[in-house]
Amino acid sequence: MAQPIIGIDLGTTNSLICVFEDGAPRLLTNALGHLLTPSVVSLDGDKVLVGEAARDRQTTHPKxxxxxxxxxxxxxxxxQLGRKKLRAEELSSLVLRKLKDDAEAALGQTIRDVVVSVPAYFNQGQRQATIAACAMAGLNAVRLVNEPTAAALAYGLQDRDGESQFLVFDLGGGTFDVTVLEHFDGVMEVKASSGDAFLGGEDFSEALAKAMADKIGTPWAKLAKDAQHQLRLQADVAKRHLSGKDDFEARLKLDGAHHTLTLTRADFEQACAALIKRLHRPIERCFYDTGLDTDALDRVILVGGATRMPMIRQMVARQFKRLPEMTIDPDHAVALGAAVQAALVAEDRALDDVVMTDVSPFSVGIETATKLKNGTVIGGFFQPIIERNTPLPASRQDSFGTMDDNQTQLRVDIYQGEAPKVSDNVHLGQFLLDVPKGKAGHEGMFVRITYDPSGLIEVEATSITDGKKAGLVIRDNVSNLTEAEIAKRLKQMQAFKMHPREDEENTAFLARIRRLYEMASGDDRHLLQGMLMEFEGALEGQDPAEISRMRGDMGETLDRIDDYYVS
Amino acid sequence: MSPKWPWSELGLAKRATEREVKRAYAARLKQIDRNDPAAFGALRDAFAAAKNGALKEKAAPKRPRMADIAEGRTGQDDAAPITLREPQRAPDPLPEAPIEHTPAAEPAQPQPPQTDDAGHQPFVEELFADTPEPPKAPAPKPAQPWGVGIGQLDALAQEDPDRAQSIFQTKFNDALRSMHWDTKALDALLSLDMAHDLTLRRSLEAQLYDTLQTRLNDPETGYPVDMARVIETHFQWATDGVGASKRLGWRRDYQLLMYGHARSVPQSSKPRIATRAKDKQSYVWHKISVFAVLFLLTISIQEMKGADDYIVVSVALAVLFMFVRWLTMLGAAIIVKLASLLRLNRPAIRLAHWAFPATTAKLTTSLEFRKLGIFALTAVVMVALYLIDKYA
Incomplete structure (x- = not known):
């Protein structure tokens, strides 16, 4: 049987895995039967918990x-997790491993090659880390796809013969991307992408948490780390509720004291005014780069869970003077599209007539220096060679001269970014080119940069007079870590034992009771304690029918308590 | 006649309409090796050129937009041009409080120079009094254009876009041209919904740039950090230099402008990436090396004279240099002064000038210059101690 075609949306808040089969993408459920797996990792002794159980443990076991x-x-x-210190890519690899296990269980096949989505505005370093995370989870990321492009593919597949110019507004948990695309004759052409890699739903929660702290009367900065953490979790709940209704009564426990706050949507919007301002910049960049006007758009598509906030939809409607669309669930679109991209890479026959062209979201160029009149040399200027939003693959060349007489070498420092000073951009690599001695400016080099859609950047410098060459290849899939190091880390990561899948429903259920116990007060606490003991007793009895009956009964009560404490 | 480039590249027989060009491009794209930059680049170039030179399509009825089909609307609605006003704006829950400004109390502002002598506002008023459909709102409309607060402009733009726009422009000019840069008003204006119109925004950015350029050369005003912050929030000249340079064109003062406000970029908006750690490390080494130099210096002086005071002085200096970064700048300024006062020989003066170039901003932004400042300072400390030794 052929390898399954898999796309993964590795999100800040939630992750999804999706398979492409019979000409269409299909989302796969996890052990709990849910499509969304929260991107949260928790250590329970020597066992690793990923997903909902881990999310509930944020309250009970924040450390x-x-x-x-x-x-x-x-x-x-x-x-810091317990006594272990883990890097972001290691934690991500645990989430990926969980997704892999769940998908393998659902498909009955092993998975190796996958396409993983990343924010369009992720730079080379962040992309490399994502690929390293895949390697550590035993997966081979054959391609990274930009999240808004993936979402566009998901929408494009719904309407294959359509012809439209549209914009994808992707506000996820931690990142923001805007992409303008054109779709015609089966060609999905990305015209421009821009974004902010550090702006997302989490920032809105944080802004609300700060507003809540002000309401309580304790400035945010004076709160202890733990209290800040608890407040952030509460704000996250409040944020969800404020998307549905105009005000929300938050009951929260902070440092042992109970507070009741009334939050209104207006409060929330005020707290987030500065964040809304930041959303405008990438949009403007995109339109400037494409030379289009907002009127030229046919559709505006919202992607990412954070676009459920009414203030975001309002802002989009105002900016584009049209109602945004959300026909595919904003949480699912990226994963569906990632699977479509996987099918494109695998050249699935169902997609023979679909072609996608993407752009480079950043400019790539080299460092240059200038000599002032008084002889001072100022270095560190960024000279882009491939400008951002160039369709990929692209190959561009520029020439550079020597600065001093009888200079024998030229240093080529490659950077990615938009800042005029290289120190604010991302350094990709460096090499030296020998040039013949000569007068300043009479010798020089051509630098050619080739950038292809799989993320490979090739730089070649040629001396102008004697044709000597030097070069460098920067790829996505060789990260800062060497192959050996990745293998070593893979081994280390495999030492982490995943919580057994069969147990997962029960573990998640127990974590939920414990979280509610933490939040509740008075009689509810007694009730929850009783439930906890009863359920643990049932678990020891090992009668699956009894356990599942109990889960059903208690679930209703838990729902009720959950509703009371967060609404 | 055989077809010419770009039509030939796309497989077209002759000049075609945009629709045909797109279709031909799509067909061609599916044939070529899309991973070959040369083939892809050639096709892209031809596509771009062909789109520019495409025959104008007849003014056919616009095809129905996808969004409309999705919402069950017919293509008919499309005949109506898209209005500038927002179709579905929710009523603002907050009472629009004027953000700041007390324009009513101000005397009539001097007219912005770019308007004609007749005066900007009355002219606009007149113009709109004559329009066929006067959009005069009945009750709360302020009598004078300058009686409108910045916060009310968005609401006004709903009723009377042109008037709102002219008021906006006046306020913008006032904020820009006021002697002490009214950065708060600028920020408030640029945050308005109406200021997010892309064309208007480009023009505002250009106006801002031109004003800055003339005023930067004026030593009286200089470059206020507040202003830099507003620019960074709204136009991102520092973090998106590539975009800004395209919008503004490469101008001579551009680099200077970048240096001037690079300081004001909040640390958090800079990319937080692993490569930055390297800088930090070298900075620590740099600190250590300065300490070592000063230490050696004090020891050597002690050998000469054996005065404990020098140690105290130089250690104190070292601590100051290390922890207060801007002091290096001040220190460099002192070198220049000292060098000229003491009429030191030419190399010393040159060194000092080197460490203190014409724009002080460069000193703080570039590590190279910081280093130079430190070295020059060390030299001055040496000279000063030597002089004290000699004459005291």
Missing amino acids: DTAAAFKRAMGTDTTF
Whole structure:
């Protein structure tokens, strides 16, 4: 049997896995029967919990749990889980392993090659970290696809013969992307992509948490780390409720004291005004780069869970003067599209007439220096060679001269980014080129950069007078870590034992009771304690029918308590 | 006649309409090796050229938009041009409080220079008094255009877009041209919904740039950090230099402008990536090396004279240099002064000038210059101690 074609949406808040079969993508459920697996990892002794159980443990075991680690991808930040210190890509690899296990159970086949979605505005370092995470989970990321492009593919597949110019507004848990596309004759052409890799739903929760702290009367900065964490979780709940209704009564427990706050949608919008401002910049960049006007758009598509917030939809409607669309669930679109991209890479016959062209979201160029009149040399300027939003694959060339007389070498420093100073951009690599001695400016080199859709960047410098060459290949899939290191880490990561799948429903259920116990007060606590003991007793009895009956009965009560404490 | 480029590249027999060009491109794209940059690039170039030179299509009725079909609307609605007003704006829950400004209390503002002598506002008023469908709202409309607060402009734009726009422009000019850069008003204006119109925004950015350029050369005003922050929030000249340079064109002062406000970019908006750690490390080494130099210096002086005061002085200096970054700038300024006062020989003066170039901003932004400043300072400390030794 052929390898299944798999697409993965590795999100800041939730992750999904999707298979492409019989000409259409299909989302796969996890052990709990849900499509969304929260991207949260928790350590329980030597066992790893991923997903809903881990999310509930955020309240009860904050020190053993990590969430929103996608934001730290490509950095050296480490997360403390119990006694272990883990990097973002290691945590992500645990989430990927969970998705892999669930999908393998659902399909009855092993999975190896996958397409993983990343925010369009992820730079090379962040992309490399994502690929390393796949490798550590025993997966081979054959291609990374940009999230808004994936969403567009999902929408494009619904209407294959359509012809339209549209915009994808993708506000996820931690990242924001805007992409303008054109769809005609089966060609999905990305015209421009822009974004903010550090702006997402989590920032809105944080802004609301700060507003809540002000309402309580304790400034955010004065709260202890734990209290901040609890408040952030509460704000997240409040945020969800405020998307549905105009006000929300939050009952929260902070440092042992109970508070009741009334939050209105207006409060929330005020707290997020600065974030809304930041959303405008990428949109403007995109339109400037495509030379289009907002009127030229046929559709505006919303993707990402955070676009459920009414203030976002309002802002989009105002900016584009039209109602945005959400015909595919904004949480699912990216995963569906990732599977479509996987099918495109695998050249699935169902997609013979579909072609997708993407652009480079960043400019790629080299460092240059200038000499001032008084002889001072100022270096560190960024000279783009492939400008952002160039359709890929692309190959461009530029020429550069020597600065001093009898200079024998030229240093080529490759950077990715938009800032005029290289120090604010991402360094990709460096090499030296020998040039013959000569007068300043009389010798020089051509630098050619070739960038292909799989993320491979090839740089070649040629000396102008004697034709000597030097070059460098930067690929996505060789990260900062070498192959050996990845193999070593893979081994390390495999030492983490996943919680047994059969048990997962029960573990998640127990975690839920414990979380509610933490939140509740008075009689409810007694009730929950009783339930906890009863359920643990049933677990020891090992009668599956009895356990599942109990889960059903208690579930209703838990729902009721959940509703009371968060609404 | 055989077809010419770009039509030949696309497999077209002759100049075609845009629709045909797109179809030909799509067909061609499916044939070529899309991973070959040369083939793809050639096709893209031809596609771009052909789209530019395509025959104008007849003014056929616009095809129904996908969005409309999805919502069950017919293509008919499309005949109506898209209005500038927003079709479905929810009523604002917040009472629109004027964000700031007390325009009514101000005397009539000097007219912005770019308007004609007749005066901007009355002219606009007149113009719209004559329009066929006067959109005069009955009750709460302020009598004078300058009686409208910034916060009310968005609401006004709903009723009377042109008037709102002219008021907006006046307020923008005032904020820009006021002696001490009214950055708060600028920020409030640029945050308005109406300021998010893309064409207007480009023009505002250009106006802002031109004003800055003339005022930067004026030593009296300089470059306020507040202003830099507003620019960064709204136009991102520092973080999106590539985009800004395309919008504004490569101008001579551009680099200077970048340096001037790079300081104001909040750390959090810079990409937080692993490569930055390297900088930090070298900075620590740099600190250590400065300490070492100063230490050696004090020891050597002690050998000469054996005065404990020098140690205290230089250690204190070292601590200051290390922890207060801007002091290096101040220090560099002192070198220049000292060098000229003491009439040191030419190399010393040159060194000092080197460390203190014309724009002080460069000193703080570039590590190279920071290093130079430190080295020059060390030299000055040495000279100063030597002089004290000699004359005291």
